[in-house]
Amino acid sequence: MNMELLQYLPRRYKGETVYSMAARLVLNDISVSTSRSLQNVFHNRNLQLDSAFPSFIPALAEKMGCSCDELVQQHSLFPYFSVFANGSAIRRALTALLNGESSVAYKALGLLASRLADEAYLKYCPVCATQQKVAYGETYWRREHQLPMVNVCVEHHCKLIQVSRKRKQLLFPESDKPSNYDIDVVEMKLAEISTGLLSSGHFETAKLLRGYAARLFARGLATTKSVHHGRWFNEMFEYFSLLRAHDDRVAQLFSKQSEHGFPANVFYSDKSSHHPIKHVLIICFLFEHFGDFVVNYSNASTITTQQSKVKPLKQSEIDQARYKRVIHYLNQNLSLRQIVKNANVSAATVRNIARSQGITLTSSKRKINDGVERLITIKLMVGWPTEVIAARLGVSKSDVEQVLSGHPEIKALRQRIRHYRKRHESRDSLLETVAGLSDLRVKHLKDRCYRDYMWLYKNDRAWLFDTLKQHSFSNLKS
Ligand SMILES: [Zn+2]
Structure with missing residues (x-):
């Protein structure tokens, strides 16, 4: 017989980080230790998998059956860290990255000089993780969630969960964690902008600075000749007060003893690269949203500061x-x-x-009021079938389903409730049948209550076999 072994390529999810793929490969290699698996998969037992610029891109590309370029552009943080650098710096950094010289790559992009450390945590969205688990049976790390200063999921509007990095332990997001939707406007804006930068291509420094200058002028923070550094600093200082409190890098940037002179120092030299978080903070402060920034940038060559004379407003007022x-x-x-x-x-x-604000966005007008929605939620929580709720409350089944779709945690709860209810019914029915049997054989029991027997066999086997043993059933297999 001619057996041909099919070579399956490992799975690669959309927007998955290179760390996530590498960690899964290492985890799937069954060895006595992580170091041994690292040795087997990447021929280097001391490889650091969770670096922002990892040295294993070529080796990983080979394993995944894709190009290095695909991994770098679609799965690494490189596009974010290089988006404001100049063309030759990007080329130098990319070459270094593919040669496994991470520190050279950092330096080429000006990331060492800025003394802003890597992310201390791996981050994930609890809603994304639960969806991944349902769809693929496993979870993975999303690239956009690993960006600096990104603390919320742009898709689900909830806080990301932070996990401390561990050098010798491979980590994956956990599914079924509760989600926290208490997020503020600035956090959301930062996440939107940072995510936008991953796929926006490259920004030319001179044009970028012209765009900033025009906006500063419009806000009364610059004249046609110079920028009001002090006032600009103070306004940004206030605008990011919440972020400064919980992000050390941002606190460091705004530290008043700092000799770096952020934010004005982005104007000093357009030859050297600045850490992208400086630009992200400035964009967040000066622009309404990512689209507003991109439009401003595209028009930057035609903007004259005279055109944009408007009453200056603080960003917080805007x-x-x-x-x-x-x-x-x-x-x-x-x-x-x-x-x-x-x-x-x-x-x-x-x-x-x-x-x-607790407002449900729908394309059509909402048919149910808050009181009815609360009643539906309570009945959903105690496991009532959706059609029963609809009939009792005089609403449509799709209204009930709409409420349910907004509460993934209630969906999970209802599944558990259904499971226990079914178990209770099946056990009762089986015990009743057993009580009525004169000849205690499994075959007879099965004939009389086949569906309940099979349900218990699949979902509650330990109880089933214990019960059969207790009643001294003959011909039991286990
Ligand atoms: Zn999410």
Whole structure:
């Protein structure tokens, strides 16, 4: 017989990090230790898998059956860290990265000089992780969640869970963790901008700075001749007060003793690269959302500062006004698309604000009020079938399902409730049948209550066999 071994390529998920893929490969190699697996898979037992610029890209590309370029552009943080660097620096860094010289790559992009450390944590979204587990039977790390200053999931608007890195332990996100939706506008904005940068291509420094200058002028933070450094610093200092409190790098950037002179120092030399977090902070402060920044950048060559004379406003006032505008439109029941257009904000911002206000975004008008929604939620929690809830409360089944879709944790709870209910019924039915049997043979029991027997056999086998033994059934297999 001619047996041909099929070579299956390992799985690679959309937006998965290179760490995630490498860790899975190492984990799937059955060895006595992680070091031994590292040796087997990558021929290096001391390899550091979780670095932002890992040295194993060529080896991983070979294992995954794809190009180095695909891994770098679609699965590594390189596009983020190089988005503001100049062309020759990017080429030098990329060559170094593919030669396994991580520190040379960092240096080429100006990341060492800025003394801003790597992320201390691996991060994941609990909703994403649970969805991954359901869809693929395993979880993986998403690239956009590993970016500096990103603490929320842009897709699900909840806080990311942080996991401390461990050098000799391979880590994966955990599914079924509770989600926390208590996030603020600045956090959401930072996540949107940082994620946008992953796929935005490259920004030319001179044009970028012209765009910043025009916006600073419009905000009264610059004249046509110079930037008001002190005032700019103070406004940003205040705007990022929350972030400064829980992100050491940001606190360090704004430390008043610092000789670096952020934010004005981005203007000093357009030859050297700055750490992307400096630009992300400036963009977040100066622009309404990522799209606003990109449009401003594209027009930067034609902007003259004279064109943009408007009354200067603090960014926090602008955010506040925008927030009110969005709530106003939400209360008018406008569709997501209309609000994005009318309020000049991104869809993610609208969803975020809607969630913080407890408003459900629907394309059509909401049919049920808050009181009814609460009643539906309670009945869903205690496991009532959706059609029964609909009939009792006089709403449609799809209204009930809509409420349920907003509560993944209740969905899981309902599955558990159904399971226990079914177990209770099946055990009762089986015991009743046993009591009525004169000849205690498994075959007879099965004939009388086949469905319950099979359900218990699949889901509750230990109890089933214990019960059969207790009743001294003959011809038991185990
Ligand atoms: Zn998510």
